[in-house]
Amino acid sequence: MYHFTALVTLAAVLFYFFTSTRVARARVAYGVKLPAISGNPDFERVFRVQMNTVEWLPIFLPSLWLFAIYINDQVAAAIGLVWISGRIYYMIGYSQATARRGPGFLIQAAACAALLFGALGAIVWRLVHG
Template sequence: MPYLELIAMLAISQYLFFGAMTGKARRKSGLAAPAISGSVEFEKMYRVQMNTLEMLVAFLPALFVAGQHQNPEWVAAIGCVYLLGRFIYWRAYISNPSSRTLGFMLTLIPIVVLAALAIFSVVNALFN
């Protein structure tokens, strides 16, 4: 089953959703492009979108490399934690940015685990 591909496409879809929410926040605030400051509500949604993009850069390669060398179902399960963490981060950041820690950790820890699995697996494959 293409679990990894599904998780990757859900992560991309999540990012696009956050982008749409950022556009909605911009329209609602009346903040004209290219400004990114001047509306607290827009700025919070913009930061969720940008932080998600920053995390995707590490998440997607770690997901695919780990999935090539480890059980793809387990790797996909770790990816599900990432997706859940992003939604928790979004809801927390919008309501109170200082409460974003749980969502951030549920995003960061899966990335670190996947990256460690990927590095370990690739190094192991090089020497075996």
């Protein structure tokens, strides 16, 4: 069973839900009416955090699960928590200023790369070595 990976998956989904609610609140706070997605730089940064998160989830989630299946549940979950931490750091930095998004982005990208290439390596290893 992959209990730790399942918990991290739910945490990632909850983080995405949180970013979605921030966008809804920012629409009201900054007067950005649907269907607009621009017009106020403060709103646009909140919106981009949510959209960047949704752009990364299809890379992160399969990589997380394949790593858990082919390598280890607990290690996958630990790296997944680093990814979520990076996303939070990205959100905090980006909310303050566009230029402050970089460190959080690099943390989450590195965690995702570890999951992706770790899983890929393990799958190829098993194919080659049986």
